[in-house]
Amino acid sequence: MTLRTLERVAHDLRSALSDLEPERLSGPDASRLLEVFAEIEKLAAAGKLLSARRVESSNVWRKKGHRSAAAHIATATGTGLGPAINALEAARQLRRLPATDEALRDGRLSETQVKEIAGAAILQPEAERELVEAAEKQPLNVLKLRCSRVKATGRDQNASYASIRRGRYLRNWTDGDGAVRFDARLTPDEGARLLAAVTARADQLAVEAKRSGLAEPLKALAADALVGLACGGVRTGAPGRRGTGGPGGRGRGPTTMVHVRVDHQALVRGRVGRGEICEIPGIGPIPVEVARRLAVDSILSVLVTKGVDVAAVAHVGRTIPASVRRALHERDPVCVVPGCGLAEGLEIDHVEPFGQGGETVLSNLVRLCHWHHYLKTHQRHRLEATEDGWRWISPDDSRARGFALEPSG
Numbered sequence: 484m485t486l487r488t489l490e491r492v493a494h495d496l497r498s499a500l501s502d503l504e505p506e507r508l509s510g511p512d513a514s515r516l517l518e519v520f521a522e523i524e525k526l527a528a529a530g531k532l533l534s535a536r537r538v539e540s541s542n543v544w545r546k547k548g549h550r551s552a553a554a555h556i557a558t559a560t561g562t563g564l565g566p567a568i569n570a571l572e573a574a575r576q577l578r579r580l581p582a583t584d585e586a587l588r589d590g591r592l593s594e595t596q597v598k599e600i601a602g603a604a605i606l607q608p609e610a611e612r613e614l615v616e617a618a619e620k621q622p623l624n625v626l627k628l629r630c631s632r633v634k635a636t637g638r639d640q641n642a643s644y645a646s647i648r649r650g651r652y653l654r655n656w657t658d659g660d661g662a663v664r665f666d667a668r669l670t671p672d673e674g675a676r677l678l679a680a681v682t683a684r685a686d687q688l689a690v691e692a693k694r695s696g697l698a699e700p701l702k703a704l705a706a707d708a709l710v711g712l713a714c715g716g717v718r719t720g721a722p723g724r725r726g727t728g729g730p731g732g733r734g735r736g737p738t739t740m741v742h743v744r745v746d747h748q749a750l751v752r753g754r755v756g757r758g759e760i761c762e763i764p765g766i767g768p769i770p771v772e773v774a775r776r777l778a779v780d781s782i783l784s785v786l787v788t789k790g791v792d793v794a795a796v797a798h799v800g801r802t803i804p805a806s807v808r809r810a811l812h813e814r815d816p817v818c819v820v821p822g823c824g825l826a827e828g829l830e831i832d833h834v835e836p837f838g839q840g841g842e843t844v845l846s847n848l849v850r851l852c853h854w855h856h857y858l859k860t861h862q863r864h865r866l867e868a869t870e871d872g873w874r875w876i877s878p879d880d881s882r883a884r885g886f887a888l889e890p891s892g
C-alpha cells in the first residue's frame with residue numbers, strides 16, 4: 484500500500500539524517516547528496532500538490548474545521564495562506580497540463596517551477612512542453628521571464644482584465660507578532676493609481692522626514708502614506724501631524740475613529756496588568772502606549788472595562804479645534820525646543836500627555852518638530868515651563884557633568 488511505503492521512506496529518511504555528519508563528507512559526495520535531497524524535495528512537492536488537490540475536492544478540510552482547503556494546506560505544510568492558495572491553483576491546473584504533470588511526478592520540477600509553468604501554460608497550452616524543457620535547463624529567473632511573456636501573448640487581454648476585476652479583493656489578517664497585514668489584488672490601472680498616490684505622498688513624507696533629520700526607509704513611509712491617504716491624513720505614528728498637501732492638511736479634525744477596549748487602570752498605569760485588557764476588538768491586543776497615541780490622533784472610543792465586563796463607556800474627543808490650531812501657529816512659529824528653530828512640518832504635542840490626563844487647551848499644547856516630538860513621546864525627554872519659555876530636559880541630563888576629551892595613549 485502506497486501510504487505505508489511512503490511512511491517507511493519518511494522513516495528511513497529521518498534515520499539517514501540523524502546519522503548524517505556532513506563535515507565528514509568529501510566535496511563531491513556533499514554535492515551528490517545535495518542533488519539527491521533536491522530530487523527528494525521535488526518528489527515531495529509533487530506528492531504535496533497532488534494530494535492537496537484531493538484534500539480540496541474531498542472536503543476533508545471542512546471536517547477538520549478549516550475555513551478553506553488552502554487554510555488546511557497552510558496548516559499541514561507550515562506555509563502561509565498565500566503560497567497555499569497558489570499551490571492549490573497550480574494543482575488544479577495540472578489536470579489539464581500532461582507534460583508538466585509528468586515532469587513533476589518524475590521529480591524534474593520544483594514547486595516554484597510548476598507554479599510558474601502552470602500559470603502560463605494554462606493560457607497557452609502549446610507552450611507547455613517548451614517551458615518544461617526550459618525549466619530543466621535554465622535558471623528560475625529566466626523561466627519566470629519566459630512564462631510572463633507566454634502569459635502576455637496567450638491571454639485575451641480584455642477577458643483577463645475582466646477576470647482580475649471580478650476577482651479583486653483586499654483582505655487582512657493579524658500575523659504572529661500581532662501586526663496587521665494586507666494582501667490586495669487590483670486591476671493594473673487601479674493598482675497604478677493607488678501606487679501613484681501612495682508614492683507621491685510617501686515622497687512628500689520623505690522630504691519632511693529629511694528636514695527633521697530622520698532617515699526612514701521608503702517602504703515605511705509608503706505605509707504611513709497609505710494609512711494617511713485612506714484615513715484622511717492623520718498618521719498614528721505622529722500625533723497631531725498635519726500633512727502639507729494630503730487630505731486632512733487644512734487643519735481638518737481627525738476623520739478616523741478607532742475603537743479600543745482598555746481597562747481604565749491599564750490606561751492610567753501605562754501597561755496592562757494581570758487580567759486586564761487593552762485591545763482593538765477584532766484585531767488583537769495593542770500596547771497601552773499605542774492606545775494613548777491613538778487617543779491623541781483620533782477620536783478614541785474607550786470601552787473602559789473591568790476584566791471582561793464592560794463597566795463604562797467613555798468617548799474621548801481629541802480634536803484640536805481650528806481656532807486653537809491657529810493660535811498655536813501664531814504663538815509657536817518654530818519648534819519650541821530651545822535652539823531647534825525648525826519651522827516646517829511641525830506637529831502639535833500635549834505637554835502633559837493626553838493619556839495621563841493632559842487637556843486639549845492652548846496652555847497644554849506646543850508645536851514641535853518631528854524629531855523632538857519623537858524624543859518626547861518615545862524617549863522620555865520632557866518639556867518644562869519656565870519664566871523665559873520652555874526648558875528641554877533629557878532623561879539623563881548630563882549637561883552639568885561637562886565633557887572632556889580623553890588624552891590618547
Ligand SMILES: [Zn+2]
Nearest residue numbers: 818823852855
Ligand atoms: Zn525641534
